[in-house]
Amino acid sequence: xxxxxxxxxxxxxxxxxxxxxxxxxxxxxxxxxxxxxxxxxxxxxxxxxxxxxxxxxxxxxxxxxxxxxxxxxxxxxxxxxxxxxxxxxxxxxxxxxxxxxxxxxxxxxxxxxxxxxxxxxxxxxxxxxxxxxxxxxxxxxxxxxxxxxxxxxxxxxxxxxxxxxxxxxxxxxxxxxxxxxxxxxxxxxxxxxxxxxxxxxxxxxxxxxxxxxxxxxxxxxxxxxxxxxxxxxxxxxxxxxxxxxxxxxx
Numbered sequence: 001x002x003x004x005x006x007x008x009x010x011x012x013x014x015x016x017x018x019x020x021x022x023x024x025x026x027x028x029x030x031x032x033x034x035x036x037x038x039x040x041x042x043x044x045x046x047x048x049x050x051x052x053x054x055x056x057x058x059x060x061x062x063x064x065x066x067x068x069x070x071x072x073x074x075x076x077x078x079x080x081x082x083x084x085x086x087x088x089x090x091x092x093x094x095x096x097x098x099x100x101x102x103x104x105x106x107x108x109x110x111x112x113x114x115x116x117x118x119x120x121x122x123x124x125x126x127x128x129x130x131x132x133x134x135x136x137x138x139x140x141x142x143x144x145x146x147x148x149x150x151x152x153x154x155x156x157x158x159x160x161x162x163x164x165x166x167x168x169x170x171x172x173x174x175x176x177x178x179x180x181x182x183x184x185x186x187x188x189x190x191x192x193x194x195x196x197x198x199x200x201x202x203x204x205x206x207x208x209x210x211x212x213x214x215x216x217x218x219x220x221x222x223x224x225x226x227x228x229x230x231x232x233x234x235x236x237x238x239x240x241x242x243x244x245x246x247x248x249x250x
Contacts, residue, residue: 005035005113007209011051017034019059019161019182020225021237025073025214026156027108027244033206035247045092045155045195047072047203049189051210056186058218062178066226068179076137077144077165079185084148085192092153093199105248112241113165117169119234145215151185152192154248159185160241165187173231175225182222204227 010032017026026048033044063069142164151158159181166177198200228236 004205004209006037008035008205008213011210011213012176012217015055015058015214016221016224017083017217017240018055018159018214019218019221020228021159021178021233021240025055026151027240027247028159029210030155031244031247032226038204039206042092042201043203045153045247046193046199046201047206047210048155049089049151050197050207051214052189052201053186054211055214055218056182056184056189058215060183060186061223062219062222063179063182063225065104066179068176068225069183070176070180071183072172073140073166074174074180074184077140077162078184080141080145081151081162081188082191083144084150085152085158085188086148086195088152088154089192089195093195093201094243098136100200102110102249105245108160108241108245108248111161112245114168114188115164115234115241116238117236120233136169136171140165146193148188148191151188152195158188160244163237174237178225178233178237233244 011029011075014025014028014032026045029048029051030041030044033039033047034041039047060069109111147158147161149163150156150161162181162184163174163177166172166180167174172180194201225233
């Protein structure tokens with residue numbers, strides 16, 4: 001019971017941060033469950049993926065109402081992302097993940113430094129007028145598969161790669177990228193979590209506790225998004241990625 005209460009309290013903060021920076025929350029949830037509550041890493045990954053569906057639903061319902069989500073980009077990237085999540089889930093069940101965790105943490109560190117440098121160097125202009133070339137779309141689909149692969153393997157929604165992908169490769173404004181990522185991570189997590197559900201790795205009591213905390217946290221975070229400047233959002237996102245990369249390395 002004590003662990004479930006701690007999960008609920010942790011989920012409040014995780015849901016808030018996840019909605020603001022457009023991630024599913026697995027990068028925060030899994031270290032919390034493994035390092036503080038001593039969950040088995042595979043059980044934590046499986047439970048995190050199911051919980052991410054709740055985070056995405058809570059935040060994206062608000063973003064969809066406000067028309068912040070770029071549905072065209074979401075539907076372009078999501079099929080390859082979902083396919084990657086299924087492949088990643090099977091890999092985690094059958095293979096050790098330490099090498100993948102190390103490589104992924106270094107990738108997160110690189111992306112976080114790049115985005116932080118970009119946020120500090122130039123003023124971000126938020127506009128709805130942007131065009132994406134066919135070549136960039138092709139690159140985006142390939143990176144989206146990798147985002148799905150890491151999602152399924154590491155129990156994250158994939159937003160840590162999707163937001164940089166949409167801003168740095170496809171040229172979407174940061175708020176649009178965050179809203180679109182929040183919409184997509186639930187679909188990605190659904191694909192990966194099916195594999196873990198069938199294999200019996202999901203803890204239903206932990207999912208319930210996380211969901212009860214995530215819903216109000218993510219809803220509040222989604223409402224706060226409009227009140228924060230794009231540059232501040234990039235800095236918050238970069239710091240979140242740095243934290244996640246260090247945790248994975250440790």
